[in-house]
Amino acid sequence: MLAEFLQYLISGVTVGAIYGLVGIGFSIIYNSSQVINFTQGEFVMIGGMATVSLISAGVPMPLAMLGAVALATIVGVALEKFCIEPSRNAPVVTLIIITIGASIFLRGTAEVLWDRNFHSLVPISGDNPIDIAGAKLLPQSIWIVGSLMVIVCGLWLFFNRTLLGKAMLATSYNRLAAQLVGIEVRNILLLSFVLSSTLGAVAGILIAPISMTYSTVGVMLGLKGFSAAIVGGLGNPMGAILGGLIVGIAEAMTAGYISSAYKDAVAFIIILAVLFFMPNGLFGRKVVEKV
Amino acid sequence: MNWRQPHTGGMVMLLAVMAVLPLFLDNSFQYEIAIKVALNAAVCVGLNLLIGYTGQISLGHAGFFALGAYSSAILTDRYGLPPMAAMLTGALGVGLLSFIIARPILKLKGHYLAMGTLGMGVIISIVLNQEADFTGGPDGMSVAALTIFGWEPVTEFQWYWIAVGFLALCVWLSLNLINSPVGRALRAVHGSEIAARTMGIDTTHYKVLVFVVSAVMACLAGSLFAHYNGYITPSKADFFYSIELVTMVVLGGMASTFGAVIGAVVLTVVPQVLTVFENYEMMVFGGVLMGMIIFMHKGLLPTLSEFIGKRFHEPDKR
Numbered sequence: 287m288l289a290e291f292l293q294y295l296i297s298g299v300t301v302g303a304i305y306g307l308v309g310i311g312f313s314i315i316y317n318s319s320q321v322i323n324f325t326q327g328e329f330v331m332i333g334g335m336a337t338v339s340l341i342s343a344g345v346p347m348p349l350a351m352l353g354a355v356a357l358a359t360i361v362g363v364a365l366e367k368f369c370i371e372p373s374r375n376a377p378v379v380t381l382i383i384i385t386i387g388a389s390i391f392l393r394g395t396a397e398v399l400w401d402r403n404f405h406s407l408v409p410i411s412g413d414n415p416i417d418i419a420g421a422k423l424l425p426q427s428i429w430i431v432g433s434l435m436v437i438v439c440g441l442w443l444f445f446n447r448t449l450l451g452k453a454m455l456a457t458s459y460n461r462l463a464a465q466l467v468g469i470e471v472r473n474i475l476l477l478s479f480v481l482s483s484t485l486g487a488v489a490g491i492l493i494a495p496i497s498m499t500y501s502t503v504g505v506m507l508g509l510k511g512f513s514a515a516i517v518g519g520l521g522n523p524m525g526a527i528l529g530g531l532i533v534g535i536a537e538a539m540t541a542g543y544i545s546s547a548y549k550d551a552v553a554f555i556i557i558l559a560v561l562f563f564m565p566n567g568l569f570g571r572k573v574v575e576k577v
Numbered sequence: 578m579n580w581r582q583p584h585t586g587g588m589v590m591l592l593a594v595m596a597v598l599p600l601f602l603d604n605s606f607q608y609e610i611a612i613k614v615a616l617n618a619a620v621c622v623g624l625n626l627l628i629g630y631t632g633q634i635s636l637g638h639a640g641f642f643a644l645g646a647y648s649s650a651i652l653t654d655r656y657g658l659p660p661m662a663a664m665l666t667g668a669l670g671v672g673l674l675s676f677i678i679a680r681p682i683l684k685l686k687g688h689y690l691a692m693g694t695l696g697m698g699v700i701i702s703i704v705l706n707q708e709a710d711f712t713g714g715p716d717g718m719s720v721a722a723l724t725i726f727g728w729e730p731v732t733e734f735q736w737y738w739i740a741v742g743f744l745a746l747c748v749w750l751s752l753n754l755i756n757s758p759v760g761r762a763l764r765a766v767h768g769s770e771i772a773a774r775t776m777g778i779d780t781t782h783y784k785v786l787v788f789v790v791s792a793v794m795a796c797l798a799g800s801l802f803a804h805y806n807g808y809i810t811p812s813k814a815d816f817f818y819s820i821e822l823v824t825m826v827v828l829g830g831m832a833s834t835f836g837a838v839i840g841a842v843v844l845t846v847v848p849q850v851l852t853v854f855e856n857y858e859m860m861v862f863g864g865v866l867m868g869m870i871i872f873m874h875k876g877l878l879p880t881l882s883e884f885i886g887k888r889f890h891e892p893d894k895r
Contacts, residue, residue, distance in 0.1 A: 324687050339825040365819045369871060376689075376874040378635060384870050386820055391863025398856055509695070509816070516692040554696035561693050562681045 288421025294542040295535065296418075300427040300496065301315065301471040302534020303434040303471025307489035308511025309526030310441070311482035316520045317458035318471075318478035320378055324385040325365060327508020328392040334499030335396055337491050338405040338519070348409070355487045360484025361392065366476050381555045389504070396501045407494035437485065441523060456477065458521060506550075513557050519570025529568065532556070584752040587835050593747060595741040599734065603661060608733035612805060615740035616798045619747040622834055623794030626751055626787050627784035628823065629702050629832035630760065631684060632767035633784060634725025636819050641792040642668040643705060643814030644671050645799030650809050651711055660723045664800040668793050675792035679785040695816065707806075717810030719805040728793035736805050744838070747794055751834045754790070763787055804874045826867060830876025840879050840888055 315323045337355035340348060369384050376384075410429050415422035444451040454573055457464040457474045463469040465471050490499065493507070511526075514533050518525025533553050560568065600607050620642060627633050648667030652658040658666065678697065683691045705712050712718060720727055723739075730736050754760050762783045765773035774780050803809045812818070821844060829840025847865065851858045873880040 300729050316688070321743075322691065350684075361578070362825075369867060373871055373874060375833075379628065379823075379827055379831070381869060382691075383824050384867055386865050387867035387870060389863070391860055391867060392858030394861070394863050398860055409656050411843065457798070464717045505816075512692065516689060520688055548703065558693060561689055562684055563777055564608075565685050565689060569822050 290542065292419055294420035294538045295468045296421055296423055296427060298538030299531060300430055300495075300534070300537035301431075301537065302320040302531035303430050303527075303532070304489050304493045304507070304515040304535050305510045306527035306530025307437065307441070307485055307492075308507055308515030309521045309530050310437075311485045311514075312515040313477045313518075313521055313523045313526045314454075314485075315482050316505060316515070318475050319381075321370065321381045321385065322512065323452055323479075324382065324512075325386065325392060325481065326373065326482060326486055326511055327504030327506075328364060328389045328396075329358045329395075329489035330493070330507050330511075331396060331499070331501060331504035332361060332392070332489030333490025334407065334494040334503060335400050335405070335489075335501065337494065338407055338499060339400055341407075341442045347410075351491050353448075354491060355484055358483045359480055360485030360492075362479040362486075363476065365480040365483075370473070370479075370570065371475070376574070391509075393501055393504070400501065402501055404498045405494075406498050409495040414494075424496070426492070433488065433492060436525050437488070438524070438527060446522075450477070461469075511551060516567055517557055517560050519567030522569045525567065525569035539541065584756065588741040588745075588749065588752065591835065592745060595745065598741075599737065602737075605833075607883055608737055610846060612705045612733070612740040613802075614842050615744040616802050617822070617825065617845050618838045619632070619744045619798045620738075620795045621829070621837040621841045622744070622747045622751045623791035624726055624822055624833075625831065625834060625837035626754065626763070626828045627791045627831075628811065628826050629830075629837070630755060630767060631763045631784060631787050633696040633788070634687075634823070635788075635791070636691050636816070636823060637694035637696075637701070638791065638822050639816070639818035640698035640701035640793050640814050641671055641675065641795040641813065641867060642799035642802070642818070642822075643809075644701060644797030646720075646803035646809045646813055647705060647712055648796075649800040649803045650718055653721040654718065655711070660804060664797065667794045667800055668744060670794050672789055672793045672815035673794035675789045676785065680726060680781065683781070683784045689744035698814065698819050699816060700708060702811055702816070705811040710841075712811065715811060715828050717812075719808050720806070722807070723801075740805070743798070750790075755834070758781065759786070764832075764855065769856065778870050824866065828866070828876055830878040830880070833876070833878050836876050838877065843877065849880070857884075 308330060309321055311326045311329065312322060315321060315326075332407055333354050336357045337350045337504055340350035340353050345353065370381065370390055373381060373384060384439045409424070409426040411425045413424060413426070415424050422536045446452075453464065453469045454474050454477065456467070456468060463472055488506075490503070490555070497503075510533060511530070514530035516529070517532055518527070518529030533556065536556050539547045540552040564570075598611060602611060611808045620638065624635065624638055645664075645667050648670060649660065649663050650665035652666055653660055670675075675781055680696065682690070682693045729754050730739060738822060755763075762773070762778045766780050767776055768782060770780050786886065799813065802813070825840035826837050827840070828838030828844060829838065850857070851861050854861050869877070
């Protein structure tokens with residue numbers, strides 16, 4: 287009984303952490319540009335696929351991971367420079383469609399460059415499970431949760447202790463006012479894409495040993511990350527983590543106790559339920575509509 | 578740009594294009610594309626009322642399309658209803674469903690609304706995939722032929738007229754709605770919901786109304802598609818199809834009924850043309866989509882008519 291529950295909890299926290307990581311990416315870009323970046327899932331895919339292809343080309347694993355993160359970051363920067371920045375004055379829906387076009391383009395490119403097969407990645411520190419009260423904990427899960435904690439601490443320090451981080455926060459509160467006090471808002475936008483693509487790629491590398499990686503892996507992960515960001519309240523990176531954990535654990539519990547076929551549906555039902563009662567997510571800022 | 582203003586001009590032009598088009602279609606494959614274009618366009622015309630005019634995004638309209646398709650398939654196959662009765666029952670059911678969920682869902686704003694509608698669409702798609710006893714699961718199910726009061730359309734040519742007839746009806750309805758007090762209320766909601774409310778407009782009522790209208794249009798188009806195709810799979814409820822529909826509306830030009838039609842034409846025909854690129858198809862499609870929207874923020878039709886306006890009517894402009 288307990289072992290079963292613990293097992294579901296572990297797998298829920300593991301995927302939840304990944305959803306949270308993807309969700310932070312959505313929140314950071316949303317904060318600096320009000321755009322929902324649907325290419326976020328593609329950064330995850332690039333992280334996983336590039337690592338796999340670099341390793342198969344003979345590059346040692348740590349270097350391959352760094353290379354994959356670098357590639358995703360370059361793609362993120364290019365996306366901002368060539369797609370988002372020229373269209374800064376377009377309506378938000380238009381910007382969303384541009385990111386959707388970009389994600390289709392990136393998926394297509396990945397299929398041409400790599401392939402459409404499923405690849406697995408070797409776990410960072412083996413796959414001998416650790417036994418906890420009858421439940422099995424994979425070392426990779428520890429890596430995932432550990433990385434998440436490191437990233438959360440890093441982000442907290444960045445946003446609260448550095449000038450650049452504070453400038454980013456200021457921009458998200460009020461873009462014009464930030465510009466008036468001398469913050470280069472355009473660089474902030476670029477930085478948000480750098481951060482999000484890096485985090486996305488890290489998530490993609492971390493999850494690959496558990497759930498494989500393939501050219502369309504980013505689609506569902508992207509949607510779940512978006513859900514995490516929304517449940518937590520858009521624009522609140524820490525809310526995204528909590529949102530991710532809620533979605534992940536709910537999914538794992540549903541899969542375990544109710545029906546694995548409906549686990550994705552339950553995640554979305556929870557989101558709808560949260561939104562019906564709290565239209566701005568759990569920790570979202572209250573939006574005051576001005577006339 | 579005044580040729581578009583009295584909407585009758587655009588309507589006459591659309592009907593003329595529909596009437597002349599068969600002269601240029603010479604095989605059943607081309608007819609098939611034309612029919613799919615017309616049905617997609619009909620959904621987009623409805624969706625444009627919601628997104629373009631009222632400013633409420635929906636990432637779940639594929640769900641309504643699929644519900645229409647499946648209610649036609651299931652009610653004729655499992656319960657022996659005549660196709661027309663099944664279609665109307667489906668439309669009534671979807672109308673009721675969308676009416677019930679419209680209130681809580683349309684309370685959401687912006688990206689939260691996008692998430693809410695997306696969740697709704699995904700749930701519909703998962704149910705269609707899982708309830709294999711009714712829907713045949715991911716493999717889909719076959720759909721009986723359409724009969725309209727005993728007459729059964731068989732040739733592509735007959736289906737073409739049904740599809741474009743339905744599209745013309747949707748366009749006509751949409752134009753009338755926009756040019757009525759309802760349309761002005763919708764645009765007021767788009768401009769500023771609070772301002773509209775202070776002016777005494779029951780914004781919730783109008784938002785719900787337009788949501789239901791667009792859902793029923795999608796549902797009827799889905800029914801027609803199911804009968805025409807003779808087969809239906811849950812892929813039509815997919816998130817991607819919802820995205821495709823929204824993209825058609827945005828690409829064509831928001832808040833422009835004929836723009837929605839043009840968006841549907843482009844995004845249905847382009848993938849057919851791109852099949853020559855084989856493996857590179859998806860890459861090229863994504864690139865083309867991105868490029869078109871980056872260079873034409875307002876969408877195809879508004880950009881084009883602005884361009885023509887500048888070229889030929891220079892003196893009239895300001």
